[in-house]
Amino acid sequence: MSRHTIKLTVNGEAVEKEVESRLLLVHFVREVLDLTGTHIGCDTTSCGACTVLLDGRAVKSCTVFAAQADGRSVETIEALAADGTLHPLQEGFWEKHGLQCGYCTPGMILSAKHLLEKNPDPTEEEIRWGISGNLCRCTGYNKIVEAIRYAADKQRESTEEVSA
Amino acid sequence: MIPGSFDYHAPTSLDDALALLTEHGGDAKILAGGHSLIPAMRFRLAVPEVLVDIGRIPDLEYIREEDGHLAVGGMTREVALEDSDLVNAKYPLLADTARVIADPLVRNLATVGGNLAHADPANDHPATMLAYGASVVARGPNGSRTIAIDDFFVDLFESALESNEILTEIRIPTPPAHGGGAYLKMERKVGDYAVSAVAVQLVLDGGTVSSARIGLTNVNPVPMRAKNAEAELVGKAATDDVLEAAGRAAAGECDPSGDLRGSAEYKRDVTRILTKRAIRKAVERAKGGN
Ligand SMILES: Cc1cc2nc3c(=O)[nH]c(=O)nc-3n(C[C@H](O)[C@H](O)[C@H](O)COP(=O)(O)OP(=O)(O)OC[C@H]3O[C@@H](n4cnc5c(N)ncnc54)[C@H](O)[C@@H]3O)c2cc1C
Ligand code: FES
Ligand code: FES
Numbered sequence: 001m002s003r004h005t006i007k008l009t010v011n012g013e014a015v016e017k018e019v020e021s022r023l024l025l026v027h028f029v030r031e032v033l034d035l036t037g038t039h040i041g042c043d044t045t046s047c048g049a050c051t052v053l054l055d056g057r058a059v060k061s062c063t064v065f066a067a068q069a070d071g072r073s074v075e076t077i078e079a080l081a082a083d084g085t086l087h088p089l090q091e092g093f094w095e096k097h098g099l100q101c102g103y104c105t106p107g108m109i110l111s112a113k114h115l116l117e118k119n120p121d122p123t124e125e126e127i128r129w130g131i132s133g134n135l136c137r138c139t140g141y142n143k144i145v146e147a148i149r150y151a152a153d154k155q156r157e158s159t160e161e162v163s164a
Numbered sequence: 165m166i167p168g169s170f171d172y173h174a175p176t177s178l179d180d181a182l183a184l185l186t187e188h189g190g191d192a193k194i195l196a197g198g199h200s201l202i203p204a205m206r207f208r209l210a211v212p213e214v215l216v217d218i219g220r221i222p223d224l225e226y227i228r229e230e231d232g233h234l235a236v237g238g239m240t241r242e243v244a245l246e247d248s249d250l251v252n253a254k255y256p257l258l259a260d261t262a263r264v265i266a267d268p269l270v271r272n273l274a275t276v277g278g279n280l281a282h283a284d285p286a287n288d289h290p291a292t293m294l295a296y297g298a299s300v301v302a303r304g305p306n307g308s309r310t311i312a313i314d315d316f317f318v319d320l321f322e323s324a325l326e327s328n329e330i331l332t333e334i335r336i337p338t339p340p341a342h343g344g345g346a347y348l349k350m351e352r353k354v355g356d357y358a359v360s361a362v363a364v365q366l367v368l369d370g371g372t373v374s375s376a377r378i379g380l381t382n383v384n385p386v387p388m389r390a391k392n393a394e395a396e397l398v399g400k401a402a403t404d405d406v407l408e409a410a411g412r413a414a415a416g417e418c419d420p421s422g423d424l425r426g427s428a429e430y431k432r433d434v435t436r437i438l439t440k441r442a443i444r445k446a447v448e449r450a451k452g453g454n
Pocket of ligand 2: 039040041042043044045046047048049050051060061062063
């Protein structure tokens with residue numbers, strides 16, 4: 001079968017669509033679901049602009065078929081400020097000037113989100129390691145690292161408040 | 165770029181996957197992590213008519229020790245090796261390797277089985293598995309067989325697997341006391357394939373190297389063992405002279421080609437240096453007990 005009906009969760013909502021088996025997840029997200037926050041920056045699986053979370057893991061959506069996401073959950077940048085409030089990572093990129101043109105930003109933020117879930121208090125080295133699959137042509141990365149550090153601190157403060 | 169069209173199947177058992185592979189023969193390809201195959205399909209370097217996604221078959225992702233070896237399921241993702249306490253504690257050569265494959269995003273999907281089955285001399289696991297003297301378990305329609313890693317890499321992008329066999333497990337012998345290993349890779353940037361890389365696994369007996377296996381990455385058309393370098397090392401103490409001789413032997417026996425990553429001559433010299441450094445690190449680790 002070269003066409004499939006896939007059922008998955010995208011940003012918390014159930015989605016059911018018929019797709020061609022060769023449709024890449026990034027095209028599914030951008031063109032079928034109209035979620036254009038996920039970018040395409042290369043043809044060679046190199047840049048990470050297309051990063052989404054697939055079952056919570058940061059992956060390059062240009063190198064996954066939409067059919068592989070059947071039954072799974074996908075999270076894109078659009079989910080982060082869904083309730084109108086900036087996510088701590090978005091706030092961090094705003095406060096610390098973690099972006100210039102912004103092309104890499106959605107991918108950076110999703111990689112960082114996965115990183116902070118695995119490691120809520122990363123060192124600078126660990127942050128650099130965590131985003132090493134995402135290329136940025138503008139910032140020189142320092143501001144991005146600061147933005148992620150900001151978000152880590154903010155998230156840890158708010159969990160401490162909750163537990164206190 | 166958009167891949168050619170194909171029929172996609174996502175079987176949920178090994179038997180169903182094997183039946184599909186047998187039915188479609190050479191027209192079908194296995195899809196594991198997809199991070200070698202999908203890039204190749206996007207450039208139309210691969211145009212399979214049928215894809216059999218083995219990602220929904222249960223129980224192919226695991227890392228555990230049994231009967232004197234580490235068993236790694238064929239669909240185990242690189243990130244699982246990187247995060248495994250067992251691998252980090254007892255299999256430093258494997259831990260070193262997983263950490264330098266591609267980038268974290270790729271490692272979240274790329275599988276160890278796919279890395280070997282692809283038989284790409286630029287991939288990092290082949291050299292490491294050659295150094296460990298690992299074996300590979302292949303399941304076909306008539307049951308499983310075990311293939312020694314020395315017999316696994318047949319040609320450029322060609323392994324000993326039949327088109328209807330699935331690599332289900334990799335077995336790495338547990339290093340003895342005073343065993344040690346290391347993987348050193350020179351890359352132009354994170355996420356790139358190696359200019360050259362060297363995997364060493366050895367055993368020390370007092371001050372002498374009593375056995376050693378060395379694998380080389382991306383400096384030969386087929387993943388290779390540096391047997392001349394091993395011969396320079398075994399039975400001797402790892403002195404500077406012995407390391408230099410082993411490094412020179414490795415540089416001499418590989419067959420790199422010049423490309424964007426450097427000239428053949430440069431790659432040989434990088435191989436010489438990395439061989440020395442990897443042996444030195446493996447010896448240090450062997451003294452420290454892993
Ligand atoms: C940007 C980028 C950088 C990379 N850098 C590196 C690097 O530095 N070092 C490195 O080693 N690799 C690197 N890779 C390759 C990556 O590790 C691949 O994922 C790996 O080579 C293949 O594993 P896979 O699970 O993705 O296999 P797939 O792409 O799904 O399959 C690869 C081939 O193996 C076959 N196959 C897969 N699994 C099995 C199985 N269980 N049994 C039988 N056949 C099977 C498939 O049919 C296919 O022919 C890189 C990839 C990318 C995209
Ligand atoms: S678009 Fe560049 S890695 Fe996906
Ligand atoms: S802000 Fe322009 S690519 Fe990163």
